[in-house]
Amino acid sequence: MTAQRQQTIKQVLWVISLAIVSVPFVFPFLWMVTSGFKSASEIFGQPSLVPDVWHWRNFVEVFEYQPFARQYFNSLYIAVLVTVLTLIVSSLAGYALARLRFAGAGLLMVGLVSALMVPEEVTIIPNFFLVGWMGLSDTHVPLVLLPVFGPQGVVATFLMRQFFLALPKELEEAGRMDGLTTLGIWWKIALPMSRPALAAVAIITFLHSWNLFLEPLVFISSLEMFTLPLALSNFTDPYGAPLWHLQLAATSLAVLPILGVYLIAQRQIVESFAMSGVKG
Amino acid sequence: MEQSIPSTKAGARYNGVPFLTLRRREALVSWLFVSPTAIGFLIFFVGPLVAVIFYATTEWNLLSQRSTFVGLENFRDALTRNADFWHVMRNSAIFALGLVPLNMALALALAVALSKPRKGVIFFRTVFFAPVITSAVAWAIVWKFLLQGEAGGVNMMLASFGIDGPNWLREPNWAMASVIVTRVIKMVGLNMILYIAALQAIPRDYDAAARLEGASEWQIFKYVTWPLVAPTTLVIMILTTIGSFKVFDHIYLMTGGGPENGTLVLAFYIYQQAFEFFEIGYAAALAMVMFVIVLALTIVQVLMRGRGAA
Numbered sequence: 001m002t003a004q005r006q007q008t009i010k011q012v013l014w015v016i017s018l019a020i021v022s023v024p025f026v027f028p029f030l031w032m033v034t035s036g037f038k039s040a041s042e043i044f045g046q047p048s049l050v051p052d053v054w055h056w057r058n059f060v061e062v063f064e065y066q067p068f069a070r071q072y073f074n075s076l077y078i079a080v081l082v083t084v085l086t087l088i089v090s091s092l093a094g095y096a097l098a099r100l101r102f103a104g105a106g107l108l109m110v111g112l113v114s115a116l117m118v119p120e121e122v123t124i125i126p127n128f129f130l131v132g133w134m135g136l137s138d139t140h141v142p143l144v145l146l147p148v149f150g151p152q153g154v155v156a157t158f159l160m161r162q163f164f165l166a167l168p169k170e171l172e173e174a175g176r177m178d179g180l181t182t183l184g185i186w187w188k189i190a191l192p193m194s195r196p197a198l199a200a201v202a203i204i205t206f207l208h209s210w211n212l213f214l215e216p217l218v219f220i221s222s223l224e225m226f227t228l229p230l231a232l233s234n235f236t237d238p239y240g241a242p243l244w245h246l247q248l249a250a251t252s253l254a255v256l257p258i259l260g261v262y263l264i265a266q267r268q269i270v271e272s273f274a275m276s277g278v279k280g
Numbered sequence: 281m282e283q284s285i286p287s288t289k290a291g292a293r294y295n296g297v298p299f300l301t302l303r304r305r306e307a308l309v310s311w312l313f314v315s316p317t318a319i320g321f322l323i324f325f326v327g328p329l330v331a332v333i334f335y336a337t338t339e340w341n342l343l344s345q346r347s348t349f350v351g352l353e354n355f356r357d358a359l360t361r362n363a364d365f366w367h368v369m370r371n372s373a374i375f376a377l378g379l380v381p382l383n384m385a386l387a388l389a390l391a392v393a394l395s396k397p398r399k400g401v402i403f404f405r406t407v408f409f410a411p412v413i414t415s416a417v418a419w420a421i422v423w424k425f426l427l428q429g430e431a432g433g434v435n436m437m438l439a440s441f442g443i444d445g446p447n448w449l450r451e452p453n454w455a456m457a458s459v460i461v462t463r464v465i466k467m468v469g470l471n472m473i474l475y476i477a478a479l480q481a482i483p484r485d486y487d488a489a490a491r492l493e494g495a496s497e498w499q500i501f502k503y504v505t506w507p508l509v510a511p512t513t514l515v516i517m518i519l520t521t522i523g524s525f526k527v528f529d530h531i532y533l534m535t536g537g538g539p540e541n542g543t544l545v546l547a548f549y550i551y552q553q554a555f556e557f558f559e560i561g562y563a564a565a566l567a568m569v570m571f572v573i574v575l576a577l578t579i580v581q582v583l584m585r586g587r588g589a590a
Binding site: 014018021031032043048088090093096102117118119124126127148149154182211214217229232242244255258259262270274 | 306307309310311313314316317318320321323324325326327328329331332335390393394398399400402404405406407408409410411412413414415416417418419421422423424425426431432433436465470473474476477522525526528529532533547550551554555560563564567568570571574575578
């Protein structure tokens with residue numbers, strides 16, 4: 001009885017202390033959403049979590065102030081494209097690095113590993129000129145290609161390689177006996193067996209692209225071409241001061257779908273990050 | 281792949297083509313597999329890396345349209361003449377020294393609290409991880425809003441406890457503390473799950489045995505858990521330190537490097553020099569400095585692991 005009671009007290013203390021720690025993690029989301037409903041004047045009045053009047057109109061104004069729907073769509077299609085391309089490119093290279101023997105494999109591995117140590121800030125200056133020289137400034141092409149071939153793509157390649165290394169060889173050998181080509185083995189045997197790795201790569205790649213900021217900031221200049229993170233920072237008055245009511249309403253619209261997906265696929269998403277973090 | 285050449289249909293077909301032996305064929309196929317990665321890597325990574333070294337040796341302002349070779353002048357400028365550089369390096373060091381221990385200590389504490397199955401574990405993990413997947417832009421916007429002087433939510437909360445909070449983002453020291461703490465809150469969830477994974481990999485028998493010997497919870501943590509998660513600690517330390525040197529969007533949006541350059545850190549400074557002042561040569565030299573720092577950090581920490589100090 002006393003042991004059980006001690007257990008209960010422990011559990012209660014545990015919940016209370018974690019609840020206190022979680023305040024700065026949860027509060028910003030609550031504040032963001034409810035402030036998105038405040039009028040421009042109320043936002044500068046006495047702060048409170050709940051608006052006096054729920055100002056639904058903000059969420060319409062967000063779309064009138066700049067081409068927000070278009071910018072939303074830009075982020076979405078770019079993230080999907082980056083994810084699909086990364087899955088293909090990284091699983092092909094990862095498979096070759098794990099399973100095939102070829103001259104230059106060692107060199108390629110060393111190159112890719114060293115790429116992980118070089119921050120994007122180092123290569124963005126020459127990439128800025130490269131993109132300009134290719135005539136691709138203010139297009140979405142660099143926002144697709146740089147993540148696929150940059151450090152994020154390298155992490156994906158290593159993840160796929162690690163996973164392919166752990167797959168049993170017998171099935172592939174059976175496939176070869178049946179006359180499958182290497183490409184056929186990759187497509188019909190290796191890929192279907194790698195769903196967890198593919199899911200992990202897809203999740204981290206999608207989120208990375210969706211949240212990308214520096215690259216769009218450097219490469220994109222016209223409003224119609226903006227991606228979501230750029231658009232969010234652009235709700236300002238002519239003097240550059242933030243229009244908080246619009247900014248927070250727009251931020252809610254950008255963040256809540258992702259949070260929703262996260263709540264549904266919470267386990268999968270966390271595991272993907274654990275996988276890439278440990279092995280990246 | 282180690283395997284005998286099978287005398288199957290496939291093998292027979294290869295033998296029909298005189299120059300394409302099985303080995304050559306495999307090498308060819310391999311190169312087709314890796315060529316997108318290899319080519320993209322050369323174009324968008326190796327090329328730019330070589331280019332940035334060249335840029336660093338030039339005096340090149342985009343507005344003047346002319347680049348002149350100046351050798352190591354940009355580096356000498358940074359190290360000796362330009363007072364900003366050391367200020368920026370100091371800020372970056374403060375940022376890293378503030379962020380890394382805070383992030384790791386909190387991550388480990390949360391991981392210990394959340395590694396064993398218990399009612400509510402999943403809920404709290406979800407809560408602490410949510411900011412990680414949230415865009416840095418959204419996070420910075422909301423916190424900037426919460427930290428603005430009297431009208432900010434944070435000071436309002438403090439006021440209800442009778443505390444008069446500072447104007448967080450307008451005073452250099454408070455601004456630095458604010459960006460560090462808000463960044464830790466955003467990213468700590470990632471380290472937390474890396475630690476949880478490491479903690480869960482520890483065999484149960486270990487602490488059961490220690491408990492039988494009469495070890496206290498703290499002793500178990502100190503003598504069993506902590507040594508066993510040391511390799512993870514090292515990896516997390518490398519990743520977090522490098523991450524802290526790369527912080528850009530958070531600073532750009534919350535403080536813009538201000539006030540009085542109080543939060544001007546290296547990544548932001550590089551961006552500013554290159555894309556606001558168009559000093560390409562100088563910015564490239566700074567980028568090289570950043571590269572060397574990140575490289576050095578990695579090497580030092582790998583060596584530490586080699587010595588078994590971790």
